[in-house]
Amino acid sequence: MTEPHSRWTARSDGAALAVYEYGNPDADTTVLLVHGYPNNHTMFDAMIDAIGDRARVISYDTRGGGHTVVEHPEKSSSFAIERLADDTYAVIDSIPDLRGPIHAFAHDWGSVQMWEPLRDPRATDVFGSFTSVSGPSIDHLRETSRRRGLRPTQWPSVLGQLGRSWYIWGFHIPVVGKYVPDLFVKAGPADPAPAADPIDLQRGVELYRANIIRRMLSGPPPRCEVPTLVVVPLKDRFLSADLVEDVDRWIPDLTVLEVDAKHWWPWTHASDAADVLLDHAQRV
Template structure:
């Protein structure tokens, strides 16, 4: 990735959501026909997308925001795990979309890691068919899909190796839930892959973002709504992702009928390490 000066937002604002003041940042051309909303994952904030924003340039209007647990977004009760529930994250997304000045049409959503995980919830909403033109998901499966896949594989002994393999990749998730030990896991998470280039993570983002896992993983792996997505969707699967098995996309087409799967020779932070490829894919030029 070529090093360059990070792009500066030409506008920024705060939008009120349920129990949170969400920090929003705008880049690119406000009069562009295409509006893109970027949703980051853990342990990042919106700055993770600076290389991608630079690669998009003036080809689109770009809106990025800090999700709960990251960056400048402030929660009324940050120590309350329920503040990080997927339902609240979905409300944040719609609040951001509704806050975009002079928005003339549906937005194209690009999300990574926990940004992708959380986006499957608002895409269940009927308004998504009107207000979201497309969705690009990178390394962030639906928890509801994972629940169905895990149950199905648990009943099929020949698929147990795949299930066990994914459990091994998810060691950090279970570590986040262990009292006392959990506070050491974020640092171990970041250092686990020294050859996996990633944006610099702040101690604040590492510590606060843990609540995303505590608020949602166990709860939604036990029970939750059926996955559903009627928005045109592209799932990007980095072949060398150290956190997610490439075969987790199995069966997604059952509930996301307008689906394209793109496999890339990259690691977990593909949007950060390959911003030009990500921009071209997002803008339909790949």
């Protein structure tokens, strides 16, 4: 397993972010890997090995994961998606001797949160491409749910996704919510996943509590002008494949790739994920 050849702390509003660098520091391509729940940066260990010296690789522990420290973890506002967007730019600003645009790759909640910095007017100057895996925009989900709710033929799709998202709603239930992270892990024995630290399992719940209901009720329209590849694992037990429908309404430069895999595709198919990321970065 590749060890980081450099690590540092990036300061953001209310958090000290643990950042790690791998790969070839002199490569022309720089990639940023953003993990989801309930993982930390080690989720990408095998993928980083597969990238090798083909790129400079930056990864970091997002709020709620790994060695990143949140000043006020008891406050849900500390995990607001707007702050997570600021974290992304804080990490990028902290990269020494950065040359050229960033090619971001994000999975699960890492992808959910990445849609927020991609809305920012700075995005087209900072990012060369974005590869999203199993992490739709909350704003897209809100708009899509509203459209489908008006069409009875689409109600089964809406109800099906609500069922797949049982754990999200469980996180919000007082008392019961504290047991949901363990159920989340035990519910998918046939879905190989990286081992989750019990601390990350508990801390990461705040990401959902701080954002899902709030942004599903109201928020800005989704927007992304960065060339984007959306990877759809067809056997994902948490997300319906049809959630990618209508994404082209707000992503002008969009490619969709379906893969015969489950939710943790970047971990179970690390070599494929590395090739997909670098191929997309080279094409844009």
